[in-house]
Amino acid sequence: xxxxxxxxxxxxxxxxxxxxxxxxxxxxxxxxxxxxxxxxxxxxxxxxxxxxxxxxxxxxxxxxxxxxxxxxxxxxxxxxxxxxxxxxxxxxxxxxxxxxxxxxxxxxxxxxxxxxxxxxxxxxxxxxxxxxxxxxxxxxxxxxxxxxxxxxxxxxxxxxxxxxxxxxxxxxxxxxxxxxxxxxxxxxxxxxxxxxxxxxxxxxxxxxxxxxxxxxxxxxxxxxxxxxxxxxxxxxxxxxxxxxxxxxxxxxxxxxxxxxxxxxxxxxxxxxxxxxxxxxxxxxxxxxxxxxxxxxxxxxxxxxxxxxxxxxxxxxxxxxxxxxxxxxxxxxxxxxxxxxxxxxxxxxxxxxxxxxxxxxxxxxxxxxxxxxxxxxxxxxxxxxxxxxxxxxxxxxxxxxxxxxxxxxxxxxxxxxxxxxxxxxxxxxxxxxxxxxxxxxxxxxxxxxxxxxxxxxxxxxxxxxxxxxxxxxxxxxxxxxxxxxxxxxxxxxxxxxxxxxxxxxxxxxxxxxxxxxxxxxxxxxxxxxxxxxxxxxxxxxxxxxxxxxxxxxxxxxxxxxxxxxxxxxxxxxxxxxxxxxxxxxxxxxxxxxxxxxxxxxxxxxxxxxxxxxxxxxxxxxxxxxxxxxxxxxxxxxxxxxxxxxxxxxxxxxxxxxxxxxxxxxxxxxxxxxxxxxxxxxxxxxxxxxxxxxxxxxxxxxxxxxxxxxxxxxxxxxxxxxxxxxxxxxxxxxxxxxxxxxxxxxxxxxxxxxxxxxxxxxxxxxxxxxxxxxxxxxxxxxxxxxxxxxxxxxxxxxxxxxxxxxxxxxxxxxxxxxxxxxxxxxxxxxxxxxx
Numbered sequence: 001x002x003x004x005x006x007x008x009x010x011x012x013x014x015x016x017x018x019x020x021x022x023x024x025x026x027x028x029x030x031x032x033x034x035x036x037x038x039x040x041x042x043x044x045x046x047x048x049x050x051x052x053x054x055x056x057x058x059x060x061x062x063x064x065x066x067x068x069x070x071x072x073x074x075x076x077x078x079x080x081x082x083x084x085x086x087x088x089x090x091x092x093x094x095x096x097x098x099x100x101x102x103x104x105x106x107x108x109x110x111x112x113x114x115x116x117x118x119x120x121x122x123x124x125x126x127x128x129x130x131x132x133x134x135x136x137x138x139x140x141x142x143x144x145x146x147x148x149x150x151x152x153x154x155x156x157x158x159x160x161x162x163x164x165x166x167x168x169x170x171x172x173x174x175x176x177x178x179x180x181x182x183x184x185x186x187x188x189x190x191x192x193x194x195x196x197x198x199x200x201x202x203x204x205x206x207x208x209x210x211x212x213x214x215x216x217x218x219x220x221x222x223x224x225x226x227x228x229x230x231x232x233x234x235x236x237x238x239x240x241x242x243x244x245x246x247x248x249x250x251x252x253x254x255x256x257x258x259x260x261x262x263x264x265x266x267x268x269x270x271x272x273x274x275x276x277x278x279x280x281x282x283x284x285x286x287x288x289x290x291x292x293x294x295x296x297x298x299x300x301x302x303x304x305x306x307x308x309x310x311x312x313x314x315x316x317x318x319x320x321x322x323x324x325x326x327x328x329x330x331x332x333x334x335x336x337x338x339x340x341x342x343x344x345x346x347x348x349x350x351x352x353x354x355x356x357x358x359x360x361x362x363x364x365x366x367x368x369x370x371x372x373x374x375x376x377x378x379x380x381x382x383x384x385x386x387x388x389x390x391x392x393x394x395x396x397x398x399x400x401x402x403x404x405x406x407x408x409x410x411x412x413x414x415x416x417x418x419x420x421x422x423x424x425x426x427x428x429x430x431x432x433x434x435x436x437x438x439x440x441x442x443x444x445x446x447x448x449x450x451x452x453x454x455x456x457x458x459x460x461x462x463x464x465x466x467x468x469x470x471x472x473x474x475x476x477x478x479x480x481x482x483x484x485x486x487x488x489x490x491x492x493x494x495x496x497x498x499x500x501x502x503x504x505x506x507x508x509x510x511x512x513x514x515x516x517x518x519x520x521x522x523x524x525x526x527x528x529x530x531x532x533x534x535x536x537x538x539x540x541x542x543x544x545x546x547x548x549x550x551x552x553x554x555x556x557x558x559x560x561x562x563x564x565x566x567x568x569x570x571x572x573x574x575x576x577x578x579x580x581x582x583x584x585x586x587x588x589x590x591x592x593x594x595x596x597x598x599x600x601x602x603x604x605x606x607x608x609x610x611x612x613x614x615x616x617x618x619x620x621x622x623x624x625x626x627x628x629x630x631x632x633x634x635x636x637x638x639x640x641x642x643x644x645x646x647x648x649x650x651x652x653x654x655x656x657x658x659x660x661x662x663x664x665x666x667x668x669x670x671x672x673x674x675x676x677x678x679x680x681x682x683x684x685x686x687x688x689x690x691x692x693x694x695x696x697x698x699x700x701x702x703x704x705x706x707x708x709x710x711x712x713x714x715x716x717x718x719x720x721x722x723x724x725x726x727x728x729x730x731x732x733x734x735x736x737x738x739x740x741x742x743x744x745x746x747x748x749x750x751x752x753x754x755x756x757x758x759x760x761x762x763x764x765x766x767x768x769x770x771x772x773x774x775x776x777x778x779x780x781x782x783x784x785x786x787x788x789x790x791x792x793x794x795x796x797x798x799x800x801x802x803x804x805x806x807x808x809x810x811x812x813x814x815x816x817x818x819x820x821x822x823x824x825x826x827x828x829x830x831x832x833x
Contacts, residue, residue, distance in 0.1 A: 032799045034155040037082040039827035047143045048833040056827040059816035060794045063315040069329050070140040072318040073343040077144025084340040084796040086159040095119045095182045101397040109269040115394040116420035123182035125445040133323040134451045138177035141343035145175040183341035188442040192475030195365040196274025201509040203428045205231040216670040226506045226558035242430040280358035283541035284480040284488045291580040294781030295482035298584045299356025300772035302754045307724040307741045308796035311337040330458040344453040352460040353483040354778035358542045360476040362496045363557040364441040368413045368513035369434045381514040413439040441495045442474035449473045462487040469493040478542040482780050490540040492529040498522045508558050541569045564594040564750040584777050589813045595750035596625040602675045606692035612700045615711045629717025629746040639699035642759040663760025717744030723767040741792050741804045743811040787815035
């Protein structure tokens with residue numbers, strides 16, 4: 001029986017749909033293939049003076065070998081553009097305050113902050129102060145990026161297509177030499193901030209007596225508060241607080257935003273000025289403490305995880321050259337971690353020397369309360385009377401809306417942060433009477449951190465490394481170094497302000513801006529910053545702890561990280577007479593939390609009649625605080641600690657203030673003191689054991705709802721994945737599964753193998769968002785045995801198998817060779833003029 005006409009039409013339509021689907025699939029496949037970078041063959045790169053070899057080895061490290069240093073820096077820009085074009089574009093827009101043009105009003109807070117800080121303007125001023133060869137290096141790098149786009153043989157990554165934009169936006173260049181200086185400044189903003197702690201103390205002093213404030217945010221263990229000033233009395237007498245006493249409903253908490261892009265722009269703005277866990281570990285051992293008799297060095301910087309990663313591993317090799325002004329430029333042969341946006345290796349080794357950083361986190365940001373003239377709001381009070389604010393207007397383009405005109409004011413101290421964070425500041429202080437200005441060392445025109453990076457790539461010894469880093473400005477880093485000659489050393493490199501003897505606040509809380517005694521008095525000489533040659537113990541280690549020795553006469557900061565990681569590192573280094581590469585790798589993977597052991601007795605003894613309590617206690621019995629991914633005990637502890645913080649603190653400081661402050665701070669030191677002392681004021685209306693028991697019951701309810709009713713099946717790694725989030729598509733569920741990189745992970749904020757989470761997050765509150773952004777171990781007895789790993793992959797292209805190929809090994813402790821002379825190359829490319 002023949003088909004009806006309807007059936008024939010249905011069949012034709014079906015065939016047509018299949019054909020369309022096949023064509024769409026074929027087009028998508030062609031696009032994916034076209035988006036991959038060329039890794040082999042020859043490519044034209046206008047602007048080179050001579051051909052450059054670009055080879056990828058078996059570890060996927062990119063080796064650039066050029067005839068001049070400037071051609072090497074040019075090629076580095078070209079390769080970064082090949083592999084990380086979207087990352088460069090996002091970062092450029094971020095520091096210029098141009099995200100709203102792509103993402104709409106959700107990104108306005110971030111754009112206002114970047115325009116207020118004037119990152120782009122500060123970068124231009126600092127670029128002008130660099131020596132000629134350094135400016136020429138940055139010019140070569142940006143020309144390499146421009147050359148890639150001029151002769152681009154690959155399709156743009158999907159982020160550009162989905163967002164309807166192109167590199168450089170509608171008018172600008174994809175990258176400029178100033179942008180490289182700007183990106184170094186952005187790293188200083190990410191790592192060098194403490195203005196968030198200062199503002200937190202101002203906010204808390206509104207309702208907490210000063211002694212209670214120091215209980216909540218206690219000083220470093222064994223020390224007194226850095227200031228004896230009664231903060232609550234000071235600010236009340238100054239009349240800075242707004243009325244009524246409680247904050248307006250939205251102050252200091254996330255504002256409603258379109259759901260697609262709300263979280264990450266708010267996080268970018270809110271986390272500025274608050275390092276919140278961005279730390280690191282490094283240690284170096286002299287030959288007297290190693291099996292080989294030569295130094296070993298390890299480093300793992302802890303930064304916010306992103307996809308693609310912040311790092312790109314490369315080698316740069318070139319003989320000595322001559323700058324345009326006739327000055328000599330030393331040769332280099334260096335391998336390690338580069339930052340897309342900068343032309344040099346930030347962390348790594350040469351053939352003779354290796355180095356590693358941790359964040360010193362000195363107090364280089366001070367907030368000043370500037371009093372507004374009641375008769376003229378364009379003036380503010382100074383030690384010499386009233387002076388006019390410096391003002392300018394910034395035009396911010398906003399997708400789908402009219403342009404926004406943003407007023408930026410500055411005082412003699414620096415930019416007025418209240419212009420960028422009006423909702424946050426206006427919830428605490430009366431902005432008609434006072435505003436808050438920022439003094440931040442990194443914005444100064446003499447910041448030559450980029451120069452330090454370029455010179456370090458030429459070093460052949462510890463002495464030469466420290467000579468290069470003498471130019472380092474911001475953010476101050478605790479540098480450890482070693483060389484093949486057997487030398488090791490530690491030195492804090494960077495600028496620290498000197499505060500006068502009359503400065504009784506010492507930068508821990510906002511100061512009255514009209515009182516000259518709170519002005520900085522100059523800079524701590526480099527010769528006086530902390531240093532050690534390692535002779536006493538044969539090893540040196542830093543983990544963001546207090547690095548100043550007893551009796552050190554200079555004030556650096558009051559906001560050191562708690563010493564749990566440092567104590568664990570010291571314990572394990574001291575326990576083994578002679579270390580090797582394997583023992584250093586094992587130490588980097590250590591997940592015993594000494595902080596857990598401080599609070600664990602309170603959890604074990606917590607009274608509760610919850611139905612799951614007996615099973616949970618059995619899992620905690622004999623637990624040694626090891627935050628392993630395959631255990632249930634770490635998850636039980638983390639959920640309890642979170643519930644305990646909420647139960648103790650929110651009633652005392654207020655729910656809205658708690659929401660504004662908690663998460664990036666876990667107030668762990670304060671809670672330890674409250675429980676240890678059985679402090680009835682904090683624990684009221686219950687006893688402290690009863691609060692611990694109530695938190696235990698809430699935690700078990702919460703875990704059962706999320707992970708099922710059998711505690712034996714709960715796993716820390718399932719609740720605590722290392723989450724490398726893509727910006728912006730990590731917040732789009734349909735895209736996040738492709739663009740984000742997620743792997744189970746161990747650790748907490750206080751383990752050597754850090755896995756810091758933000759318990760205030762609505763989604764994935766225990767996900768590790770700050771962790772080892774890379775791990776490296778250097779063997780100065782045989783430098784070619786050095787190793788590295790980081791948490792995603794070299795490619796920034798989501799379709800590439802190289803986008804996430806390091807994630808699994810990174811989470812399991814795997815590493816890759818970091819060699820100057822690998823046995824073979826997997827890919828060979830030549831860039832020609």
